[in-house]
Amino acid sequence: MSEAIITEQLRREFRVDKEGKRREAFVALDGVDLEVNRGEIFGLLGPNGAGKTTLIKILSTLLTPTSGRAVVGGFDVTSDPYSVRRIINMVSGGEHSGYGILTVRENLWLFSQLYGIPNRVALERIDRLMDIVGLSDRARTKVHKLSTGQRQKMNFIRGFISDPEILFLDEPTLGLDVETSRVIRKYIREWVDGRPDRTVLLTTHYMAEADQLCDRLAIVNQGRILACDTPSALKRRVGQDSVLEIDVSAQAGRLQDLSGLSAKRGVRRVAISSDGQGALTHKLSVIVDGDGAIPGVLEFLAQCGAIVTGFKKTEPTLEDVFLELVGRRLTGENGSQVAHKG
Amino acid sequence: MKTDLKWHIRVNVKAAIARAYVRVVGTNREFSWIFFDTLLPLLGTAAYVYIYRAMDAPEEYVGFVLLGGAMTAYWMNVLWNMASNFYFERQGWNLELYFIAPISRMAILAGMAIGGMFMTTIRAGSLIVLGSLLFNVSFSVSSVPLVVLTFVLTLVALYGLGMLFSSLFLMYGREAWHTSNLLQEPVYLLTGFYFPVRALGFYIAIAASIIPLTLGMDAVRQLVFSHLHFGLLPVHVEIAGLGVLGVGLLYAAGVALERMERAAKKEGRLTLRWQ
Amino acid sequence: MAVGSRQAVECWRTFRLAAWLGWQMESNWADPFLFSIYSIVKPVSHSLILVVMYLVVRGQAAGAGLFAQMFVGNAFFLYVGQILFGLTWVIIEDREFYQMFKYMYVSTPNMYWYLLGRSFAKMAIATVSVVIVLAFGKMFLRLPIHASTVDLTMVCLSMLFGMVSCVGMGIGLAGVMLIIARHGGHASEAVAGALFLLSGAVFPIDILPRFALYLAKALPTTYWLEGVRRGLLGSGMSQAMAAFSDRELMIVLAVLSLLSVILGTLTFITCEKTAKSRGLIDMHTHH
Numbered sequence: 001m002s003e004a005i006i007t008e009q010l011r012r013e014f015r016v017d018k019e020g021k022r023r024e025a026f027v028a029l030d031g032v033d034l035e036v037n038r039g040e041i042f043g044l045l046g047p048n049g050a051g052k053t054t055l056i057k058i059l060s061t062l063l064t065p066t067s068g069r070a071v072v073g074g075f076d077v078t079s080d081p082y083s084v085r086r087i088i089n090m091v092s093g094g095e096h097s098g099y100g101i102l103t104v105r106e107n108l109w110l111f112s113q114l115y116g117i118p119n120r121v122a123l124e125r126i127d128r129l130m131d132i133v134g135l136s137d138r139a140r141t142k143v144h145k146l147s148t149g150q151r152q153k154m155n156f157i158r159g160f161i162s163d164p165e166i167l168f169l170d171e172p173t174l175g176l177d178v179e180t181s182r183v184i185r186k187y188i189r190e191w192v193d194g195r196p197d198r199t200v201l202l203t204t205h206y207m208a209e210a211d212q213l214c215d216r217l218a219i220v221n222q223g224r225i226l227a228c229d230t231p232s233a234l235k236r237r238v239g240q241d242s243v244l245e246i247d248v249s250a251q252a253g254r255l256q257d258l259s260g261l262s263a264k265r266g267v268r269r270v271a272i273s274s275d276g277q278g279a280l281t282h283k284l285s286v287i288v289d290g291d292g293a294i295p296g297v298l299e300f301l302a303q304c305g306a307i308v309t310g311f312k313k314t315e316p317t318l319e320d321v322f323l324e325l326v327g328r329r330l331t332g333e334n335g336s337q338v339a340h341k342g
Numbered sequence: 343m344k345t346d347l348k349w350h351i352r353v354n355v356k357a358a359i360a361r362a363y364v365r366v367v368g369t370n371r372e373f374s375w376i377f378f379d380t381l382l383p384l385l386g387t388a389a390y391v392y393i394y395r396a397m398d399a400p401e402e403y404v405g406f407v408l409l410g411g412a413m414t415a416y417w418m419n420v421l422w423n424m425a426s427n428f429y430f431e432r433q434g435w436n437l438e439l440y441f442i443a444p445i446s447r448m449a450i451l452a453g454m455a456i457g458g459m460f461m462t463t464i465r466a467g468s469l470i471v472l473g474s475l476l477f478n479v480s481f482s483v484s485s486v487p488l489v490v491l492t493f494v495l496t497l498v499a500l501y502g503l504g505m506l507f508s509s510l511f512l513m514y515g516r517e518a519w520h521t522s523n524l525l526q527e528p529v530y531l532l533t534g535f536y537f538p539v540r541a542l543g544f545y546i547a548i549a550a551s552i553i554p555l556t557l558g559m560d561a562v563r564q565l566v567f568s569h570l571h572f573g574l575l576p577v578h579v580e581i582a583g584l585g586v587l588g589v590g591l592l593y594a595a596g597v598a599l600e601r602m603e604r605a606a607k608k609e610g611r612l613t614l615r616w617q
Numbered sequence: 618m619a620v621g622s623r624q625a626v627e628c629w630r631t632f633r634l635a636a637w638l639g640w641q642m643e644s645n646w647a648d649p650f651l652f653s654i655y656s657i658v659k660p661v662s663h664s665l666i667l668v669v670m671y672l673v674v675r676g677q678a679a680g681a682g683l684f685a686q687m688f689v690g691n692a693f694f695l696y697v698g699q700i701l702f703g704l705t706w707v708i709i710e711d712r713e714f715y716q717m718f719k720y721m722y723v724s725t726p727n728m729y730w731y732l733l734g735r736s737f738a739k740m741a742i743a744t745v746s747v748v749i750v751l752a753f754g755k756m757f758l759r760l761p762i763h764a765s766t767v768d769l770t771m772v773c774l775s776m777l778f779g780m781v782s783c784v785g786m787g788i789g790l791a792g793v794m795l796i797i798a799r800h801g802g803h804a805s806e807a808v809a810g811a812l813f814l815l816s817g818a819v820f821p822i823d824i825l826p827r828f829a830l831y832l833a834k835a836l837p838t839t840y841w842l843e844g845v846r847r848g849l850l851g852s853g854m855s856q857a858m859a860a861f862s863d864r865e866l867m868i869v870l871a872v873l874s875l876l877s878v879i880l881g882t883l884t885f886i887t888c889e890k891t892a893k894s895r896g897l898i899d900m901h902t903h904h
Contacts, residue, residue, distance in 0.1 A: 014610050057613070060442045064607045085444040096716070097435040100901030101368045101798055113360035114443035116353030142371075144901040158439075368904025374797040378804040386810020389819065393667070396683065396820035399674040418803070433714035434903045517651075524655050527662035536666060541673040 003071075004166050004199035005036035005059060010068035012054055012223075028054040030223035031068070036216075039196050041188065043210045044203040045318070046220030047326060052203040053092075055220075056168045059201070060090050073165055088166045089115075091159035093152065093174030100144030104135060104154050107143055108161060115162035122161065129157040132187055134180065148175045156184060160191065169202045173209060181206075185213055207318040217318075219325050226325045235316045237324075241268065244286040244294065247310030248301060261286065261300050266293025281309070357445040358453035365423070365457025375461055380468050387411030387469055390536050391477055402570055403537070405481065406563060408473040410535035412466035413559055416497065417529060420504035423458035424451055426522050428511040438613050447599045448592075451508055455501045484568035488577070492565065495584040496558025502591030503554060509598035512606045515614070529553060534560065538572040547574050554591070557583050628730045635734025639703075643738045660695055660746035661753055667691050667819060668758065681761040686854040687819045688760060690842050692750040694809075694818040696743045697783055697838060701805040703739030704732055704787035708794035712899065719899040729885065732791055736784055761850060768848040774867050775844030778874040782837035785878035792885030795892040798902035812838050821855040830857060837873035840866055 012029040029051045036042040044052045057063040059072050061081035069076065075083040098107040105126060112122035130136045133153045138146065146154065152175045159167055169188070173181040192198045204210050210217055211231045218228040227234060250258065261284070262270040271285040286297055294313075301308060369375060387407060394403040431437040440450050473479065483489060510518040532550040533539060539547045539560055550556045551574075561580040564573040574580070606612040644652060671684055711718035721731055754760035790808060797804075813819070815829060816838035822830055833839050834857065843853045844866055853859060861869065892898050 012610075062438055062441060062607065062613055063610055064604070082444055085442055088442065090438070090442055092438075095435050096901070097439055099364055099368065099434075099436075099904050101371050101904050102364060106363075106367065110360045110364055111439060111443075113356040114353075114440065114445055116349060116356055116444075144899075145896070364904050368798070368902070372798040372902070374793075374804070378807045382804075382807030382811050385814045386807065389810065389814035390670075392814065392820045392824055393670060393687070394674065395824055396687075397671060397674045403674070422803075430714065430903055434901070520655060524659055527659055527666065531662050531666050531669065537670050537673045541669055 002038055003035050004038045004040075004073060004197075005034065005042075005201060006069075006071045007032050007034040007055075007059075008069045009033060010055070010058065010070055011066050012051075012058060012063065013066045027223050029058070029065070032220075032223070032225055034218065034225065034228070036199060036201060038199050039192065040215040041192055041200045041202060041213050043214035043217040044201065044220055045205075045207075045210055045217055045322060046203075050220040051223040052220055053170055054223075056090070056170055056201065056203065060088055060168055061085060087164055088168065089159045089162050089164040090168040091155050091170065091172050093171030095155055096151070097155060097158075098143045098151070101142060103140045103142055104130070104146070105139045107154065108157055111158045112161045117162060125161055125163075126157065129160055133157060133183060149177060149180065152176055153180065165197050166199045166201070169200055171204055172202070173204070173206065181209070185209060188213060207322070211318050219322060221326045227321075231318060234321045235318065237321065241287055241289055242291065242313055242315040244284070244288060244297065245310070245312040245314070246284040246286060246297075246301070246308060247281065248284060248306040248308055249281050250304065250306040258282065258284065258301070258304055258306060260304075261297065264293070264296050264300055266290060266296060282306075353444060354446050354449035357443070357449045358456065361450050361453025362457035363453075365454060366460050369457075369461050376464075379461060379465050383411070383415070383465060384469050384472055387414075387473060388476070391473075401479075402567055404477050405479045405567055406538065407536050408470055408477070408479055409559060409563055409566065410530075411473070412469050413555060414530070414535060415462045415465040415469070416500060417526075417555060419455070419458045419462040420500050421507075421522050421525065423462075424455045424501065424504040425507035426511055426519055427451070427454050428508050429515060429519055432511075432515075432613065433615055435615075441603075441612065447508075447603065448505055448596060451505050452501070455504065481566045482569050484565050488581070489562060489565045492558060492561045492577075492581055492584065495581060495588055496554050496562070499554035499584050499588035499591055500558070502588055502595050505595035506591060506598050509595065509602040512599070512602040513609070513611055515611075529555065532556065538563070538574075540572060540574050544574070551583060552587075554584060554587050557587070628727060631727070631730040632734040632737075635731045636737040637734075639707075639735040639738030640741070643742055656742065656745055657749055660692075660750045663695065664688065664691055664750050664753065679758045681850075683854070684758075685761055685850055686846055688754050688758065689751070689762075689846055689849055690818040690854065692747050692754070693779075693842060693845050694813060694816070695746050695750070696740070696780065697812055697816075697818075698806070698809045699739045699743035699746075700736055700780075700783040701787045701790055701809050703736050704784070704791040705794045705805040707732060707735045708791050709799055713799050713901055713903050716899070716901075722898055728889065729788065729882070732788060733784065736787060740780065766851055768851075768863075771844055771848030771863060771867075775841050775848060775870065778867070778870045779838065779841030779845070782841060782870075782874035782877040785874065785881035787881070788878075789881030789884035792881075792888035795888045796895070796897055799904070812836065815839070816842055817855050817858075818842055822858070823856045833857075835873070837870055837877050840870035840873060844870060 010029055010032040011027070013025045013027050016024060016026045032051070032055065034055075044055065046052050054063065058065050058070055059077060061077050061084050064078055069078075071077070072084045073087045075081075075087075077084050099110075102110070105123075108126045108130075109119075109122055112126065117125070127136070127139075130139055133156060135150060135153045135157070138150055143151065143154065152172075156172055159169065159172075172188075173184055176184065188200060188202075192200055202210075202214065214231060216228065216230050217234060219226045219234070227237070229237075248258070258272055259270065261267060266288050267286060268289055269285075269287040272282055273285075274282040288294065288297065298308065387410075390407045390411070391404050394407065428437060431440065440447075474481075507518075507522065510521065530536070532542070532546070533553050533555040534542065534547070534550075535555075539550065539556055542550065547556065557575075557580040560574045561577050561584070564570075564577050564580075575583070603612065667687055671687070675684075708718065711721060722728055751760065751762065755762055786808070787805075790805060793804065815822075815825070815833045816836055817833060818838075822833040822839060825833060839858070840861075843855065843858045843861075844863075846853045847863060847866070858866070
């Protein structure tokens with residue numbers, strides 16, 4: 001099976017107390033269809049209360065769906081949870097798990113034993129992972145003396161100890177400093193790439209993290225998946241155009257040549273600014289309708305004798321995608337309504 | 343299939359050992375329990391000795407109180423260090439991690455029980471030894487192997503009962519905790535912690551025999567004070583009863599844990615903290 | 618507003634809110650019917666243990682004399698267990714499970730008032746339990762408590778000082794909880810057990826060994842229970858206490874209660890300082 005995770009019309013309702021003690025149904029997941037391929041890092045992006053953690057809880061067998069089906073690693077989470085548990089692990093950001101009175105190493109060893117890992121192998125993995133995240137010097141520190149970030153590092157290590165096929169990471173870099181987050185993201189990528197059957201389902205609020213790490217993303221809101229694609233494709237949905245900010249140096253007499261850039265294929269608009277007549281440096285803002293136009297632009301500049309001293313490309317971000325999708329009600333073939341954001 | 347079963351057994355044994363390790367090491371990282379869990383409880387048990395002395399009770403009742411006091415330690419271990427531990431694990435954010443691991447819930451509970459037995463046995467042992475010395479209690483043990491067998495069977499059945507209770511904590515929070523709290527005194531009463539259970543009347547005592555402590559304590563008392571005659575049932579009947587209870591309660595615990603876990607996942611209460 | 622009166626207002630506010638929180642924690646886990654069952658079964662079972670013990674030895678358990686003295690002492694001793702447990706469990710529960718202790722600590726002017734407020738709910742529940750047990754004793758065991766012969770002044774004064782002493786001891790024990798691990802949560806039961814022995818709750822302290830008798834006479838709970846017995850039943854249980862007149866008994870109780878508050882508070886302050894210096898205020902020791 002090439003899919004690590006499949007959900008079909010997954011629905012989860014909770015009964016919540018309302019005023020006057022009536023219990024009403026709150027729909028946390030509303031017919032979620034999802035396919036996560038083996039070997040990919042799949043991201044879930046959504047606002048608070050969108051249903052991301054509920055979905056992870058179902059997939060990790062902590063919650064049963066109200067209706068629908070979820071299959072993890074080829075095993076149904078409802079009818080065969082034991083088989084699912086053998087191949088998964090989970091790390092949640094901000095969790096306080098562990099035993100404060102035990103050391104970091106002891107806690108990690110404990111959790112390794114829940115997966116039947118031989119002692120020698122477990123301790124080797126623990127030491128290696130502590131080295132990677134920079135926790136080796138705290139190995140013998142009691143957990144209740146750790147800082148929030150150090151505790152999160154320990155939680156992170158715990159998720160990898162069992163070397164699962166499928167790993168659920170629920171905001172794994174929450175509370176971590178920039179450098180450690182970078183190390184962890186790098187490790188996640190290397191870990192997934194290290195074996196073809198390893199898969200990660202990641203939830204995060206950090207757009208840059210999702211953009212950098214995820215092979216594919218799903219935008220979730222109010223229990224529904226609004227969009228699912230690669231980060232680039234999602235960004236292209238919001239707007240195809242990219243803006244190139246190019247710094248060039250050219251002789252004053254060649255300015256006209258530069259303005260001919262607007263006639264090039266794929267170039268929508270060109271704006272040239274300089275510091276005055278006879279200036280040697282110019283700033284070009286070139287709006288192109290896709291990456292395919294970039295080589296043509298650079299070739300033209302070279303033919304004009306302009307020397308490119310600076311180049312920057314800006315394009316729609318995931319944040320734009322997120323706001324664009326989450327800020328609108330949906331109409332499509334499924335009969336829900338669309339309205340553009342004002 | 344054979345490899346699977348072997349793996350299944352191995353991982354559950356490892357999980358139980360690891361959980362027991364947590365408890366034993368945690369207990370030994372800080373020794374306040376020696377005073378609060380060993381010396382002071384002796385004073386509490388001594389109070390019941392003096393109650394009997396104030397009533398001019400026969401001296402053998404002092405022995406009953408000592409044995410009852412020792413068993414109190416195991417009952418408290420079952421109630422607070424095992425049965426309600428899923429409640430505490432949930433509050434401590436660990437329950438989810440146990441429940442996504444490929445292990446039996448009973449393995450975790452067994453680990454907690456075994457780990458807690460260290461402190462409990464020291465408490466019970468010191469109570470018997472020091473109490474016997476302080477109050478000049480003499481025992482006339484008819485058969486040491488039978489005493490050991492009875493004790494082991496009682497513990498197995500008792501921990502089975504504890505596992506059964508623990509299933510409640512998967513679904514409920516403070517209601518289950520308060521239920522555990524509620525069970526302390528009625529169990530002391532109905533199982534005859536401080537008096538021969540026959541004093542409650544035959545039928546009440548038989549009904550109370552569903553709690554393993556009733557038969558266990560009665561049998562141990564009969565074996566340890568063999569010159570007296572106060573037993574509810576013959577010792578061999580009580581030992582057989584404990585065996586049946588042990589098997590029955592462990593089986594019931596397994597079923598209850600599975601059903602309650604399913605119900606809790608359906609309701610979304612398994613990982614719901616502070617309920 | 619002057620600093621002193623502002624602090625007093627803050628302390629009162631802390632006390633009031635803690636009392637409300639304590640009551641919520643104690644009562645909102647079940648519907649009223651279940652809560653009532655719980656409130657009746659627990660204390661009555663506790664008393665029935667003593668009743669059966671008496672029955673087994675003496676053949677009958679009712680009426681006046683030693684049985685009544687034991688029963689009343691046993692009933693009122695419920696306060697000790699509840700208050701000690703309540704005060705110590707607040708620390709453990711807030712620190713280890715709800716992890717709110719550090720927030721409470723930094724928001725209150727004085728943790729002392731927070732603990733006092735939380736203990737108030739326990740006192741209220743203990744009062745209900747004691748009333749239920751005494752009613753049970755009166756209805757079914759012919760407990761000789763008659764409205765016409767009850768010395769209300771004696772009972773009220775004894776209760777006032779008795780509660781003060783229990784709270785004082787509880788505060789000291791709560792302080793100890795700040796510096797020990799969670800397994801120390803059994804400490805309250807253990808200390809209550811020791812007091813059960815030494816306070817003459819269920820037997821005359823005369824039968825204790827000499828050294829224990831001196832200890833018993835140094836405890837405020839001994840005088841409290843003696844005072845309550847005299848007020849309700851007209852006489853106490855121990856020869857050792859018979860030497861005190863009612864007035865002398867109350868004076869000694871008042872002094873010892875004040876001492877227990879002072880010692881308890883000093884213990885709390887010392888342990889609090891230790892906890893702060895060792896970074897233990899928000900430690901997590903569940904195992």
